[in-house]
Amino acid sequence: MREATRVIDRMRTDPPPRGSRITAPDGRKQVLYEVLASGSGAVLAVFMWGHMFFVASILLGTRTFDTIAQWMEHVYVAQPTVFIVLALFVLHAVLAGRKVPAQLRERKRAFALASDLKQSTRRWTGGDALTRPHAESWIWIWQVRSALLIGILGSFHILLMGLDIFSDLFGRMEGIEAVSSMARTRAGLVWLYLPLLIAVEFHASVGLLRLAVKWGPGNRLSRRTLWRIEHVIFWSFIGLGLLVLVVLAGWIDPPLAFLTGDGP
Amino acid sequence: MSETSAEQVASTEALVAERKPRRLKFRIFRYNPQDPNSEPRMQEYRLEETPFMTLFIALNRLREEQEADLQFDFACRSAVCGSCGMLVNGRPTLACKTLTSDLPRVIHLHPLPSFQLVGDLSVDTGSWFRGMSERVQAWVHERAPFDPEAQEERMDDELAQAIYESDRCIECGCCVAACGVAATNDEFVAPAGMNRIARFMMDPRDGRGRRDWFDVISSDEGVFGCIGLMACQDVCPKELPLLEVYAYLRRKALGGWFLGGK
């Protein structure tokens, strides 16, 4: 009986801890870890928004894109940013990643719980499960999955950008330029950026919602309002991101180029 | 006014009576760890639904009519004692306040996960809560020797309300069973534990200082174990504002970090 053994797998086997007071010998370190995990996530999320607005300059035409890219390299904003983001990326992955259960058995338990709770909305016909449905545990599992995807595709992307900024491997010169960005996107990177876009926007918008709930400000709003805000953020950036990707891949011309009198 | 509501009740009852009663199918987890011959299994039972039937009524009828050794716990049957928590179609809740009419015809009952199994649907929440209380020392630590002559200190009304709100916890264990972290980390104080900590932290009669509390909450066994899944608050049958409690503890931990000392 698979169902019955699954029930057994989820029961506590050792008696609960008794007597020993919980005390954290390294409490100060623990707060620091927590603040850095949350903070790096928040900073990365805000960085990703800024990043989106910069790449969205391609909508105004390739010349605008190049002007901005060159200016950022000229005043040395782009170069240190690569290192800072890479450092935050690694820091966040290590610190936030600590929260993912290490053992397969534990992950299976969390998975069973999350999927049970999500499905209970369909396995009840009224009452609590419908008035107070719960999907957030399941969404956390997708937060971990999206994190994995970001870890793989994101590292590759950051490395590539580093190479482009610091070398003349790509394009006619050192640094980022629209021609080489578009060429490599069209050559196939679009299929890598598409899942990366979805994973990042999902991971960041849900992460920010969780931050708001964990530290307090989110609890002044109803859960519904919180998710509505999350949805607006998520879909706005997905929409903008898709448009940018389609332009970068060369499938449509920059739609706002007429504003700057820029050619495609 | 009372006339219409009486009418409404009469018509609801008529409606209920008119409908052909459903034949419910229960799939209940059975296992007695005390019995070496017992094997974990799911067993099916059938029962005719009656109007306003709760799982409390259904399980008692099953025990009376079909399965004399079926194990489950009830005491108050009115969502007060906290003994009847179980997984009902995947959701931790109190069986006594769950109407079968809110459920489809097939009803799966499992014991609450993350507790030790007593048998069938009965789990040992008592030992867990006892252990948790000891670990967080859930009692008022006196600041000064008790003086029976002295007038009791006054407490702000709002504060008294907040403490009362925390104290509404009936120790049913639903939040613990719903928490993905508690399911994977046995040492985590879990939702009910954090609620208990906050209750004594707020209490001005408690002599423990910022430093003492900092040591209790600032770890992955304490409030940083929580990853904000929100399941605890969503299933708590008493609808305690658990998320507000954790945010309060987090901010206290942060404050303790900045301020240090006592």
Ligand code: HEM
């Ligand atoms: C290698 C890449 C990444 C990994 C492995 C990763 C992993 C995680 C995990 C496991 C969590 C949940 C932690 C918890 O609930 O306590 C989390 C939260 C979060 N992540 Fe990431 N992440 C990655 C990249 C990113 C990026 C690129 C962003 C920004 C766009 C981001 C933004 C956030 C935010 C805002 C949170 C919420 C913070 C919190 O709850 O403490 N993450 N991340």
Ligand code: SF4
């Ligand atoms: S909010 Fe925290 S304590 Fe509550 S279920 Fe989620 S992880 Fe567990």
Ligand code: SF4
């Ligand atoms: S906090 Fe709610 S769910 Fe948890 S034990 Fe108390 S009453 Fe039950």
Ligand code: FES
């Ligand atoms: S029997 Fe007391 S809470 Fe259900």
